Amino acid sequence: MLENLLIQDNGVPIYVQLREQVLALIGRGLLKPGARIPTMRQVAVALKIDLNTVQRAYAELERDGVLTKQRGVGTFITEAPPPRNAKKLLQEFAHRTAAQAKGQGIPLEELAAALTRLAGRA
């Protein structure tokens, strides 16, 4: 997985870049549920960033139910996605995504189409 990570000096905080890239890898299916991901120390060394910075990224991913950390063992992709009030969650997520897309100048129709295509490949 380490070879798929790249930290850029573009003003975006390192922990944000790392968090988004892990999410992207999961989305592409390169990281499957239950899979082990590199230790925080490995990531820190490989990307030449601080352990605390990795910790922050991992912590946020765990807070979002994406990762599960096990002390002394390692960190893994969460097996079952967090089950919550699915409808409310979906609506909130959709609105947030719509706002982000609008900010990027991306038409919602095109985004919806792209997501449908991605869903088809699952």
Next chain:
Amino acid sequence: MLENLLIQDNGVPIYVQLREQVLALIGRGLLKPGARIPTMRQVAVALKIDLNTVQRAYAELERDGVLTKQRGVGTFITEAPPPRNAKKLLQEFAHRTAAQAKGQGIPLEELAAALTRLAGRA
């Protein structure tokens, strides 16, 4: 143009968000070469951010040859701006969104449907 700008509290520096969104608007064709864009003060007031922050975003865009600032006059899109790939932007955004949705346990099909509904109400 101001109505197409949206600053979020997602850890990404404000000046980065602003810079990227201006680039997105150009790539989308909503800002054409030679067109005048809002003054830095207008942006600062409209988005409720600091003048210095706008200045930084505009400065980087000028450094990249995207904008041309004229003291006492205004700021304009450079006549021959570097091309921006709208498709790539959409794909990247879609993948990122898909990853986030997956991490939240949201089926892409449902998200796509929800976004389509939101698009219809525009």
Next chain:
DNA sequence: GCCATTGTATGAAAATATGCATACATTGAG
């Protein structure tokens, strides 16, 4: 039990981002 591995925690320092206030410099309209 020992111990290497891995995650967790803390405190300090430096760099960066943001807001706030203020002032200066240039341009064009009148």
Next chain:
DNA sequence: CTCAATGTATGCATATTTTCATACAATGGC
């Protein structure tokens, strides 16, 4: 020339981000 509009610049305060150093805690293999 006068003046409003606009970009440019500076200093200070605060919060955030990152690095550095160091230590603690739990797990599993031996």
